[in-house]
Amino acid sequence: MLAAFEYFAPKTVKEALSLLAKYKEGAKIIAGGQSMLVVMRQRLLTPEYVIDIKGITDLDYIKYDEKQGLKIGALTTHRTIEQSLVIQKHFGVLSEMEGNLATIQTRNWGTIGGNICHGDPAGDPAPVFIALNAKLKLASSTGERVIDMEEFSKDYLEVALGPGEMLSEIQIPTPAPHTGTAYEKLMVMKGDMGIVGAAVSITLKAGNGVCENARIALANCSSVPLRAKKAEKVLIGKTINNAILTEAGEVASTEADPLADVHGSAEYRREMVKVFVKRVAQIALERARAA
Ligand SMILES: Cc1cc2nc3c(=O)[nH]c(=O)nc-3n(C[C@H](O)[C@H](O)[C@H](O)COP(=O)(O)OP(=O)(O)OC[C@H]3O[C@@H](n4cnc5c(N)ncnc54)[C@H](O)[C@@H]3O)c2cc1C
Numbered sequence: 001m002l003a004a005f006e007y008f009a010p011k012t013v014k015e016a017l018s019l020l021a022k023y024k025e026g027a028k029i030i031a032g033g034q035s036m037l038v039v040m041r042q043r044l045l046t047p048e049y050v051i052d053i054k055g056i057t058d059l060d061y062i063k064y065d066e067k068q069g070l071k072i073g074a075l076t077t078h079r080t081i082e083q084s085l086v087i088q089k090h091f092g093v094l095s096e097m098e099g100n101l102a103t104i105q106t107r108n109w110g111t112i113g114g115n116i117c118h119g120d121p122a123g124d125p126a127p128v129f130i131a132l133n134a135k136l137k138l139a140s141s142t143g144e145r146v147i148d149m150e151e152f153s154k155d156y157l158e159v160a161l162g163p164g165e166m167l168s169e170i171q172i173p174t175p176a177p178h179t180g181t182a183y184e185k186l187m188v189m190k191g192d193m194g195i196v197g198a199a200v201s202i203t204l205k206a207g208n209g210v211c212e213n214a215r216i217a218l219a220n221c222s223s224v225p226l227r228a229k230k231a232e233k234v235l236i237g238k239t240i241n242n243a244i245l246t247e248a249g250e251v252a253s254t255e256a257d258p259l260a261d262v263h264g265s266a267e268y269r270r271e272m273v274k275v276f277v278k279r280v281a282q283i284a285l286e287r288a289r290a291a
């Protein structure tokens with residue numbers, strides 16, 4: 001049973017922002033409700049005012065051009081991202097990631113903004129966005145600010161949204177030439193939350209194939225989606241081979257600080273980080289070579 005609340009369904013961003021400004025900490029946004037209703041039912045959240053933004057069609061879009069990169073409106077559903085031909089062509093890793101996120105029913109209704117703002121460190125999109133160097137546009141009645149995806153998650157289910165702020169857009173730059181990105185998670189069944197997950201992006205120098213840049217982010221390995229910077233350093237400046245990939249996985253597992261739960265101990269998860277970082281980096285490397 002949910003605690004009582006007052007319900008609003010604004011149809012514009014401006015209307016939503018003025019409601020957020022008016023009700024501040026007492027207000028909570030709901031988009032697809034796939035996570036929000038769970039935490040409300042558990043009484044982890046008991047907002048006095050619920051602002052349902054699902055009807056704001058202006059925040060449901062995917063735009064791409066080579067200069068500006070990719071822009072995804074916060075209310076775009078997982079399924080729309082999965083099936084977008086533009087995303088399949090230019091950011092295939094996003095479409096692949098979405099294909100393994102939850103069930104089709106959840107993907108049909110859950111939004112990308114809701115996923116990011118829920119702040120679950122086991123979520124799939126955040127590590128992929130970190131690997132792709134994404135930024136988030138946050139709007140409030142007093143203006144807008146842009147924050148790195150990497151800085152957005154603060155703790156378990158806590159993100160850097162101020163009172164009165166909402167996420168409006170995810171921005172992803174066009175990757176440098178010779179870049180490959182991949183993401184995989186350890187699942188018991190397809191569509192499960194990952195026991196661990198790894199996203200890796202590798203950029204090679206033209207001509208000699210030396211790794212110019214690498215970004216590695218882990219899912220479910222800390223209280224936030226975790227960037228494995230020491231493991232990145234193992235790859236950067238090297239001609240990557242099997243031994244270097246193994247070392248990157250080992251170093252990433254020392255950066256991981258996972259919790260134990262019914263799906264696996266912390267030790268098991270660290271072992272899986274070794275396997276997944278190596279495996280995913282190998283795929284990213286092959287993609288970078290082919291790009
Ligand atoms: C059965 C099931 C399986 C799942 N499996 C996976 C999985 O495998 N991988 C995975 O990553 N996720 C998984 N999820 C989580 C799912 O992806 C999220 O629940 C969903 O994307 C959240 O989007 P929503 O629109 O429903 O957000 P809501 O539930 O409406 O909101 C979630 C949170 O975000 C806030 N919020 C929403 N939109 C905004 C905004 N624009 N600005 C500011 N705050 C906002 C809300 O206030 C709330 O705190 C699963 C969920 C279910 C129910």
